[in-house]
Amino acid sequence: MSHTEDRFINIEIKLAYAEDMVDSLNDRIHQQQKQIDQLEQLCASLAQHVRNASQSSGGQLPHERPPHY
Numbered sequence: 001m002s003h004t005e006d007r008f009i010n011i012e013i014k015l016a017y018a019e020d021m022v023d024s025l026n027d028r029i030h031q032q033q034k035q036i037d038q039l040e041q042l043c044a045s046l047a048q049h050v051r052n053a054s055q056s057s058g059g060q061l062p063h064e065r066p067p068h069y
Helices: 003-056
Strands: none
């Protein structure tokens, strides 16, 4: 093989690894976005729960002693 052909083969190998890495990173970003969406939904649900609890108790959250006292 010639020097030029070796260089092309090396570039193709590096390109294949780069494409694989991009695909891998894309999958990870997709998973993280799904997790972020779930966490945002949970936060919204918890905020609504706190609002409902404060409205039902006259605007104040109950102040209970923690169970370890």
